[in-house]
Amino acid sequence: MIDLSQGKYSGVAIPLGAIRTANSQGIGDFFDLIEFAKWAKKTEFSLIQLLPIQDSGDFSAPYSAISANGLNPVYISLWQVPLSDNSKLQVQEFSDLHKNDQRIHYKDVYTFKHSILRQVYEEFDIQKSDFQDFCEEHRYWLFPYCAYCTLKELNHKKPWYEWPQMKNISAADLETVKEKNSQKFYYHAFLQFLAFSQFADAANQIKAMDVVLKGDIPILMNLDSADVWYFRKYFNLNFKAGAPPDMFSDTGQNWGFPVYDWENLSHDDYVWWRNRIEIAAQFYGAYRIDHVLGFLRIWQIPAGEFSGLLGFYSPASYIDRHELLALGFDEGRIAWLSTSHISGESIEHSLQKNSSSVYDYLHQIENQNLYQIKPEFRSSETIAAESCPQEVKDFLINAHQNRTLLETSPGVFTAFWFYDQTSAWESLSQDEKEKLKKLIHDKVIASEKLWEKNGEKLLRVLMQSSSMLVCAEDLGAVPACMPGLLNRLQILSLKIRRWARDYDNGGQVIDPQTYPRLSVATLSVHDTSSLRGWWDEESDKEAFVAQLQQEFKDFDEMNTGLATAFLKNLFQANSVLVIPTLQDLFALDTSMLRQSPLEERVNVPGTVNDENWSWRMPFLVEELYLQENWNSTVRSFALRK
Template identity: 30%
Template sequence: MKATFKIHYDTQFGQQLCIVGSLPALGKGNDNEAVEMAYLGGGIWIAEVDLSKTRAKSFTYNYILKDKSNGIKYKEAGAPRVVSLDSKKYKKLAFQDAWNPFHETENAFDTAAFDVILQTKAPKVKAPKLSAKDGDFSFNVNVPRINPDYVVKVVGSTKELGEWDINAALPMAYDEENDLWSVTTSIKKSHHKLKYKYVLVSTKDKSLVELEGGFDHMYDIQENDPTLLVKFSDHRFEYNKQNWRGMGVALPVFSLRSEQGLGVGEFLDIKGLVDWSKETGMRLVQILPVNDTMATYTWVDSYPYASVSVYALHPLYINLEAVGSLKDKKKMTKLNTLKQKLNALDTVDYEAVMNAKMDYLKEIWSEKKASFLKGAKVKAFLKEQNDWLLPYAAFCYLRDKYKTPDFTKFEDFATYDARKVNKLFAAASKVKDDVNFYVFVQYHLHAQLLEASEYAQSQNVVLKGDIPIGIYRFSADAWTAPHLYNMNGQAGAPPDDFAVNGQNWGFPTYDWETMKKDDYGWWKSRMTHLSQYFQTFRIDHILGFFRIWEIPIDSVQGLLGQFRPALPLHVSELENRGVGFDFDRFCKPYIREHFLGQMFGDDTDAVKHEYFDQKWDGAYNFKKKFDSQVKIQAHFAKLLAKKDADVARLEAIRESLYSLHNEVLLIPALGYTDGLHYAPRVTMDKSRTFNELDAGAKYHFWELYVDYFFKRQEDLWSAQAMEKLPAIKEATNMLICGEDLGMVPDCVPGIMTELEILSLEIQRMPKDPTISFGHPGNYPYESVASPSSHDMSTVRGWWTEDREETQRFYNEILGNWGEAPQDCEPWIAEQILQQHLYADSMWTIFPLQDLLAIDGEVRRESAEDERINIPAIKHHYWRYRMHLSCEELMKLKSFNSKLNGLITASGRNSSY
């Protein structure tokens, strides 16, 4: 048997197209043994391979492009092509293929998200009878966007293909395993050229839905050989129809409200939001991270991005009734009374809810623990999740025992030892019930989130998760694998309009070099775990995969951070510009007499006496016991704890002392100890130390600043992302959106496009620094458009923050004449919604608050009560709740009908 492979691919000088497959003749899956193809010209590559020694009944293959100038290999997207071999019938195989590009918009429709939305229900098709006299032709095409009521047919120039009569087109069968429409038929050599196209046909009335666009597919029929099989792998149906676009709603799970709730949203309440989404024509529900954050057992744990495990789910979201009822009816009555009290609250009382749920769970565990581990479903859960579940449960037990998540205080367990941990679960262990309690809780959380996810899928609604960029410093993850993290640094973000001092998340940064050694196994495992529940997800701060903002361990604010990795400045770069390097002037806090009075007012003398040592007349250094922001933080924590503390005055002094620590120009570069390599302080131009340089020094410092932050790092950061993101992306079939806001390197958009990661477009945070607002009409297709995020005020809240900004937005972006209303009236909120609905973006996702804003009778009375988070406040209380229950949302027939009409009219509720 001989096989001929032919494909069109336009290459550049030095590039070689190859085939690699599962057979020995195709390199047996080894890229280095791939078969090199011959170039025929005109972009056509061909290879002939002898398969006579092959005994396999099938094989797989795909194409790769090798760049011989640099050794880089480029692979196709998607799964390899599958070929069944019938050596008795066929002696010759001819493959006419199309390259499956990675950076192709339509690839998004091969993801799990669109498996939910664009479900295929193809009827069985009787295969054509093959002729013993003629050659056979196999037609194969991927049709990602298709309505359940549509089927695919192939129509063409020969009698077997209907001679271009759609009514006589050849029906194709759907291969669910390979996501292909296929049919094999014999064709007589009645024409030298076979021409054909694929067509979508409605099963309801047999009518034509869409004929494939573009040029006809063509093939030269050179022989009428019954031992020949020609297989066309035409990659994708070429649509004439405009791009598919969808609409979704975003809301944290804790913000959901149901009539039978316990004062907080729960996993099973997602079903109610799914029902409302379907009712209004929306296809997606987006939530915030739902991992366990229980570290302090206080409201501080309400912050959803500081999880104690990247796998474990938060007990906050468990529905107690679904776990089971207590035998003690008095306790059940007490719980029901508490439910009514907590559910009536406008906001989440995190501590009260958590206490109630944990008390109940411990009670019901005491009733069910004897039989729990014997259940078949529980055993299956343990087998699947064992690797992370047991260490997590042990961590929780030890956290409770030692009353701290700081595992360095766990005595004999301070250093993780799997053998010691496993002994805690042994039959003879005195604490087996205590550790298995957390297994019990996780089992029920898993079952409930899975139930909500499967329900959403059954309603053709996609569930979108959120993956934090960091891990909590004192987490089960850091305890079990500290070698994967830089525990002596802190991750955060440089300053932006919403946090002028930057953000310090307190998370350790990743040791990417160590993670790389097993091909990012930790990340792949994390992605696979998420894919149980979600079909798409948002990567929080995707810029962290290019470079992370690492802050010294003794800093509180984010201004003294620097990018890691980065190419630092060398002192010679200053000296070559005629600026002598002065460590004391450039690298130590710049504290001078002439501005201290402006900062501290009447407290100036007291502050100088307590916190500073005089360096020379008019110049000061911090005293050793106050020479870091962390030391100042600890000092003021004690002062503020006193009953008679003058809180406002003390906080003002503390913040001013923090700002003095930020008065530096250069920060020692990470990884260098020679005193010669530095990073410029971010927003240097806003500092006193910069503005009091002479004009020449200012010019040269700023020149180096711009080079460091916006020029010299691009190639390095691009290479970093292209090492990490492909491995992580390929771990699952989820659709990925990257939160790419903030100080965005120029290389980011290109990399995200290349990897088919959707960008996030927020109207008030445009990517173009020369404009104040983004216009949805200018957004790229591969993006998610939104008016705001959980880190921002809602549209209504923002409207009253800056009158000048509001007026400009009202006139320039909304196109309205005259003076803007004082408040964001419903018709204005509707204008903003309409703008986003008609954006080119694949997805428009609105926070629930901004959707309800279009109706004065439906929306919350106070816009201030709708905000979820304020990033500038490190320990913000995340407690926002819907003012309406999901049940009440479903009863808003007039509002729901209007919203559905707006979404449908925009084309965001189309069938395919």
């Protein structure tokens, strides 16, 4: 147990699939986790932090799950299920073939494990009492998941929104799917039965070692998932979640995941979320809330947009039409601010030879040399789908985004992120600009209060659903109320060494010894480069080295001495929890460096390729036991004395 009132604790972060043992079948599994926990215990770690392990289908990205609760069958240990002699040979051959793979070949593992598990299922008696008990206990989410997987298979793996039938499903329809396709339906229940049984066994053994498992619960769900398909009323498919523009992206981020309908969730006492947390508590003693900011407010983007530019925070204190009228903006002025207006001069200047083709998408305003985009083309997706020249598409999309105010619902507005850089804004008088800017500022202040209240309400729902220690991923555009709220609720914040800076004082690097006690400190996470990779990129090296309480003549490149100083400094953090990645611990000893910094990386956000999520530890766990010098150094840090 992690006691927040006293003591400091150490953990190690590793994706479950990255663990390698002599018994691995191309990917780390639930029983490999037991072996890794034995090593963690040997080196005095109190906690193991995992990435999400929910079913992501044949796609390896753990944050793009097809179920909020269903575990990924690739983590089932085939050696722990009853195998025929022929199956045993197949499993051994596959294990030997992939024993020395440097990366996880996810689709190969996925295909092979399903082929073996289908054979096992053919001999399985679904009338067994423990299986029936499992199905009944988890019916709420399990039966929709099984129906979804069954129908997805019957529809050639197409997403549910492309199915010719059963896009919308009732409880009665669910029973029909089960009865007509019972063999397929119960295969998926069987997989979950095995996965839950094995993970529970592993979790219990690890708990007996006095090692805590820390899970990761993504806030959002994949659009093509069993939960969005069946529990549709809990999601708002008119919007997608993302992030506003920042120093990394001028157009923000669009993650493609639907946002929640919190009103409908509230009407049902948040049963979907409570169930999710209660199930996680069967295995974990702590969990990380991915994108905790989304429980305060989410950046939601109209479903027809590609980027995050036309998004806005929800909930928020919005601008009412009457407030604009009271400031002296008449209906025409409000329309001018909230809809795109394109002058004939700008069309001719920007498009020249292609100018004639753009008028098919515009309608003229009275007899003026002024135009608006026709209603049927007022989204980036519809414009992009047209057959006109790319230059025309780009012009229309830019014009579509050029609005000072965004109408969130009839008569209700919010400011465009770059509102003071729009054409309509430039046309305002100085007095009008000052009035509107003050109104926008007042709404931001009012929103902060709303976000704090909303966040506390929703986070308490999660906290009341289990006794797990709650840790927040609070990165991004953090509202001012966030630190105080987390502290009040005793939720741990996240401090990543390279990004922990005092941005109110010129971005000054913060020493880990001054981190808040209620925090998790680390050097790297799955979405960043490793310690060695970061140091190759870091431009402010002197500021970090100055805090290491040790002189270094040469610190341009990372070496074991510098890595040791960084990790020592990290473990001296004031944070109650320090959780480095396994990759960063390897940097302590040159004999442990079998991969380049680039190869140590788990994921590069915004990219889709076979390298992402395929990292595999370069040692067997059994080999880690033999690295006495390295283990001794790791142990000395983990004790945090």
